[in-house]
Amino acid sequence: MSASNNSYDPVEVTSLHPDEVARMRDEALAAIAGAASLADLKEVRLAHAGDRSPLALANREIGALQPTARADAGKRVGGARREVSEALKARQAVLEEERDSRVLVEEAVDVTLPWDRAPRGARHPLTTVAERMADIFVGMGFEVAEGPEVEAEWFNFDALNFLPDHPARTMQDTFFVESRTGGESGLVLRTHTSPVQIRALLGRELPVYVVAPGKTFRTDELDATHSPVFHQLEGLVVDEGITLAHLRGAIDAFVEGMFGSGLRTRFRPSYFPFTEPSAEVDMECFVCRGASVGDPDRPCRTCSSEGWIELGGCGVVNPRVLTAAGVDTGRYSGWAFGLGVERTLMFAHGVQDMHDMVEGDVRFTSAFGMEI
Amino acid sequence: MRVPVSWLREYVDLPADVTARDLAAKLIAAGLEVETVDEVGADITGPIVIGRVTAIEELTGFKKPIRYCRVDVGAANDSGDPQYIVCGARNFTEGDLVVTALPGAQLPGGFAISARTTYGKVSEGMICSAAELNLWDDHTGIIVLPEGFAEPGADAYGLLGLREDVLDIAVTPDRGYALSMRGVAREAAAVYGAAFRDPADVPTASQASGGGYPASVADPAICSRYVLRTVTGFDPEAATPLWMKRRLALTGVRSISLAVDVTNYVMMELGQPLHAWDRARLRGPIEVRLARKDEQLETLDHVKRTLNPDDILITDESGPINIAGVMGGLATEISATSTDVVIEAAHFTDTHIARASRRHQLSSESSRRFERGVDSALQLAAATRAVRLLAELGGAEVDPGYTDIGHGVAREPIPMAADHPGRVAGVDYPRDRVVARLREVGCTVVDDEAADSLLVTPPSWRPDLTDRNDLAEEVIRYEGYENIPAIAPRAPAGRGLTDGQRLRRTVGRSLAGAGFVEVLSYPFLGRRDFDKLQLAADDGRRSALKLVNPLNDDEPLLRTTLLPGLLKTLVRNVGRGFGDVALFEMGLVYLPGADAPEKAPILRVDRGPAPEELASVEAAIPHQPRRVGAVLAGDREPAGWWGPGRAAVWADAIEAAREVGRAAGVEMTVKADQRAPWHPGRCAALYVSVGGVTRLVGHAGELHPRVVQEYGLPARTVAMEVELDAIEAARTTARAPEISAYPVATQDVALVIDASIPVSEVEEALRAGAGPLLESVRLFDVYTGEQVGEGRRSLAYSLRFRAPDRTLKAEEIATARDAAVAAAGERTGAVLRG
Numbered sequence A: 001m002s003a004s005n006n007s008y009d010p011v012e013v014t015s016l017h018p019d020e021v022a023r024m025r026d027e028a029l030a031a032i033a034g035a036a037s038l039a040d041l042k043e044v045r046l047a048h049a050g051d052r053s054p055l056a057l058a059n060r061e062i063g064a065l066q067p068t069a070r071a072d073a074g075k076r077v078g079g080a081r082r083e084v085s086e087a088l089k090a091r092q093a094v095l096e097e098e099r100d101s102r103v104l105v106e107e108a109v110d111v112t113l114p115w116d117r118a119p120r121g122a123r124h125p126l127t128t129v130a131e132r133m134a135d136i137f138v139g140m141g142f143e144v145a146e147g148p149e150v151e152a153e154w155f156n157f158d159a160l161n162f163l164p165d166h167p168a169r170t171m172q173d174t175f176f177v178e179s180r181t182g183g184e185s186g187l188v189l190r191t192h193t194s195p196v197q198i199r200a201l202l203g204r205e206l207p208v209y210v211v212a213p214g215k216t217f218r219t220d221e222l223d224a225t226h227s228p229v230f231h232q233l234e235g236l237v238v239d240e241g242i243t244l245a246h247l248r249g250a251i252d253a254f255v256e257g258m259f260g261s262g263l264r265t266r267f268r269p270s271y272f273p274f275t276e277p278s279a280e281v282d283m284e285c286f287v288c289r290g291a292s293v294g295d296p297d298r299p300c301r302t303c304s305s306e307g308w309i310e311l312g313g314c315g316v317v318n319p320r321v322l323t324a325a326g327v328d329t330g331r332y333s334g335w336a337f338g339l340g341v342e343r344t345l346m347f348a349h350g351v352q353d354m355h356d357m358v359e360g361d362v363r364f365t366s367a368f369g370m371e372i
Numbered sequence B: 001m002r003v004p005v006s007w008l009r010e011y012v013d014l015p016a017d018v019t020a021r022d023l024a025a026k027l028i029a030a031g032l033e034v035e036t037v038d039e040v041g042a043d044i045t046g047p048i049v050i051g052r053v054t055a056i057e058e059l060t061g062f063k064k065p066i067r068y069c070r071v072d073v074g075a076a077n078d079s080g081d082p083q084y085i086v087c088g089a090r091n092f093t094e095g096d097l098v099v100t101a102l103p104g105a106q107l108p109g110g111f112a113i114s115a116r117t118t119y120g121k122v123s124e125g126m127i128c129s130a131a132e133l134n135l136w137d138d139h140t141g142i143i144v145l146p147e148g149f150a151e152p153g154a155d156a157y158g159l160l161g162l163r164e165d166v167l168d169i170a171v172t173p174d175r176g177y178a179l180s181m182r183g184v185a186r187e188a189a190a191v192y193g194a195a196f197r198d199p200a201d202v203p204t205a206s207q208a209s210g211g212g213y214p215a216s217v218a219d220p221a222i223c224s225r226y227v228l229r230t231v232t233g234f235d236p237e238a239a240t241p242l243w244m245k246r247r248l249a250l251t252g253v254r255s256i257s258l259a260v261d262v263t264n265y266v267m268m269e270l271g272q273p274l275h276a277w278d279r280a281r282l283r284g285p286i287e288v289r290l291a292r293k294d295e296q297l298e299t300l301d302h303v304k305r306t307l308n309p310d311d312i313l314i315t316d317e318s319g320p321i322n323i324a325g326v327m328g329g330l331a332t333e334i335s336a337t338s339t340d341v342v343i344e345a346a347h348f349t350d351t352h353i354a355r356a357s358r359r360h361q362l363s364s365e366s367s368r369r370f371e372r373g374v375d376s377a378l379q380l381a382a383a384t385r386a387v388r389l390l391a392e393l394g395g396a397e398v399d400p401g402y403t404d405i406g407h408g409v410a411r412e413p414i415p416m417a418a419d420h421p422g423r424v425a426g427v428d429y430p431r432d433r434v435v436a437r438l439r440e441v442g443c444t445v446v447d448d449e450a451a452d453s454l455l456v457t458p459p460s461w462r463p464d465l466t467d468r469n470d471l472a473e474e475v476i477r478y479e480g481y482e483n484i485p486a487i488a489p490r491a492p493a494g495r496g497l498t499d500g501q502r503l504r505r506t507v508g509r510s511l512a513g514a515g516f517v518e519v520l521s522y523p524f525l526g527r528r529d530f531d532k533l534q535l536a537a538d539d540g541r542r543s544a545l546k547l548v549n550p551l552n553d554d555e556p557l558l559r560t561t562l563l564p565g566l567l568k569t570l571v572r573n574v575g576r577g578f579g580d581v582a583l584f585e586m587g588l589v590y591l592p593g594a595d596a597p598e599k600a601p602i603l604r605v606d607r608g609p610a611p612e613e614l615a616s617v618e619a620a621i622p623h624q625p626r627r628v629g630a631v632l633a634g635d636r637e638p639a640g641w642w643g644p645g646r647a648a649v650w651a652d653a654i655e656a657a658r659e660v661g662r663a664a665g666v667e668m669t670v671k672a673d674q675r676a677p678w679h680p681g682r683c684a685a686l687y688v689s690v691g692g693v694t695r696l697v698g699h700a701g702e703l704h705p706r707v708v709q710e711y712g713l714p715a716r717t718v719a720m721e722v723e724l725d726a727i728e729a730a731r732t733t734a735r736a737p738e739i740s741a742y743p744v745a746t747q748d749v750a751l752v753i754d755a756s757i758p759v760s761e762v763e764e765a766l767r768a769g770a771g772p773l774l775e776s777v778r779l780f781d782v783y784t785g786e787q788v789g790e791g792r793r794s795l796a797y798s799l800r801f802r803a804p805d806r807t808l809k810a811e812e813i814a815t816a817r818d819a820a821v822a823a824a825g826e827r828t829g830a831v832l833r834g
């Protein structure tokens, strides 16, 4: 570095001589022109434009000149450096262009090669469809309630107004659990998710707005439409001033959330011991919207050309059920529904056979991925 | 209940243009589950007419005797000439009226009739049997019509009712009344607003009861009404008329004999089960009573049954003769020689009949009606209807005297606010509509406007109507469910899913993201599964709940582990050509409690349970924790153009378990263990810390080769099973770490150590020794070989150090590293590799 108390004779600073500056510049430009690759150019850049390049070093000497000579020398060196820099930039562009057109082409691969190295998993569509069904109600402010699968008969039947000798009690083909000594245990595999109604009423503060998805069991042999193990989504509302109209509203919201808008629903009177009045609920077939009814040329597989699809059962909670759960029937009323998860999956996603849903074939489940 | 529409129309003035399908739709809307509209005879077409056999030529020389008949079919064949028809039946003679299918006719099953040569003759049609026309089940020969039935040439369709629409109704348990033409007709009349003629409106008797067959009822609580009527001089040979046979066939009842057919016909018509005895076989007065211990009866189905003290019996001096309302005894059965007949019409208590039917596994047309509730005011009318039919059709004489015990079931009026149905439905029903609808049902309604309430007495045929909501349903269904508006429910703000519910979803997604496919297998197992899993005789998992009535006798147990279901599903997939499988299942296992009570009590239902009552039920319910299981076989990563694949190994099973832990944000620690069904040298026990207490949550590793063999699994199949509930309990709230921006210092150390020391211990020691500056430890190489010596291995660790507040100095790093190595040496005997 130069110090102010040192004085140099400007003529002695040969590196700032015009000829010398021109020589350094020409040398640099020649080297740039001769760089054959981006890597060469990088070295050339270091040698001729780097901190320790001749032009950079010369630039540092300018300060040693007499003030009158400084401007001249500065202009000279600065001009040379600019020229070198521009040449570098231009050469860089040329070489990059060259690389793009040649090297990148040479490096091309077959991007259609498979890369299935990581195995693909999936969740069971019954799991995901049940979640989706529940989520529609969670979105309305409902909570998800639960109960055991091996259930006390009192919860599964008695509290739900299935009287001991009523034919309804035998209508549901029940798996009974043996006691330790081989006698009656008072336990069953729950035949429906309805015992969760009682559990919700006993375990929660009123009002209650819950859905309960879960496994249920009946002694049906596995065939195309039956399985001894299946899934339901129970719904229960107990509040003041609750009517069938609210039940319809909830069912309509479910149908819209699950199958799309504009589908009509239909209630048909029916019978369940734990609801009174009771109804079966149907929705308009979302495939043919009824167009297949009476038109043999356009049969509909989804609804068997009935125009309607059965969704499940529902009704006003029988006040006897509320009583058994300790709810004041003078003040509160409610409704409940039970929707079939398998049925929903079959309709919404075209599953033809119950076997597919229970066998665990990876091809079936994989088709549905992570969410449904 | 099968309901022929033409029969129904006898009792209700339906508009003529109402089709069976219209009627079905209306009844469905009103609550009768019409499952199908059966168009009986729709497959019969073409000329089918009445014919008279005018000559019979017996053809011989064939395997069986054949007749060549000349049949007068009037003008039905256009020519007016007789038809010549070959017939194999022999139950007719010259002059008989028969049913003739002419060429061009089509019979059920696509059977086309044409003129054809058979047995050396041209046969111009067919003389039909009842079975060939699907009229009723009779293979004894052709139908011979009674003289005067019709003229030859008359069209047979209307005369025989060849075509009939039949509604098949699945009657729900509350609608016992709909198990009769009477009940369905009443519904049809209500939905169409049409006039109803009650078939039970029969003039019953010209005198008060008395002088009938002697009988007594031990207890009105088992039989509220008991009616006996008798006939004498009945012709046991008298045939059941065709119309009755046809109607019974359409309702699904087989014709047996006139006396039995009449009881069935009246049951279908009115809904009252009847029983007919041969009076000559009864011994002395009848008593209706409960069975005594060890009494026996051989029933009509030839089964000798031991009776239960809860069975209602009909007895005479010989002992039990009927299980009331369920099935008659064999000894008093009406027979082909019975001329004096006793008809019983009773109202038995529904619960007794339901229990008896279940106990004896006898579900009859009679028991189905009694257990759903029979009209308790119908008995005299039904018995009278039956004896009149026996007189009319069987030439019998009706005895004027009869027995009539009891008064049926008295109905108490039900008070109901007039606006109650409206408040249930969410619809404003005018008061007078409510009253009118209830009257249509058959209720007596007293409108007490002062009290703003209705006093509603349900009719005797509706025992199901007991509560005001039952009455509300009647109003709402007649007013139309379709008229209930839809109003969105207004739930208070919910709290969304619980942590546990969200965790399950996260676990499912994590495992699926890691390449596992979810299965939902049945929870049924057999003892054989425990043997296959190599469980020791005293293994707790063998203690499983047992089903009384399993679908498959080999699998009566409820699972105590998820593995058998997963393994069977794995085998199924391998069998279908998928050798590289990774499966998982999330579900409950059922663990019987060792000190659970023998039986879950049945609590009362007339009020909510007290806490201790509820606790007594809950104590009997087995523990049902949620588990996650996974199995892997074949390649975890497939071979491809990039190179070889990687087989699934024991570590993949442990990793699957860790994946579950990670989904919950819970760190799992691993220790070597020995537990079936795993390979004793490749089995890991998995632990979590719950509130500072270490808790075992499951196992993972390679399966024992015997298990692999027993289940037919691919070699070296690996599996894990962990308890999700326990992992959930180990969750803690995640705290944000302090992120230091100062440079990291990495130190690699190689330690030589006895090969039997688990690396987890070494790592633990390194961590403890390195102190707070240690950011992470990673084992990046394991080496065994000559250089480290027999029974020893070299573990290469990468230690990363960083300080929160400064750049570490070289000497600090060296000190920490040396301390880590020293701790490893102290605790595990590891020495730094030179």
Ligand SMILES: [Zn+2]
Residues within 6 Å of the ligand: A285, A286, A287, A288, A289, A290, A292, A300, A301, A302, A303, A304, A305, A306, A307, A308
């Ligand atoms: Zn459709």
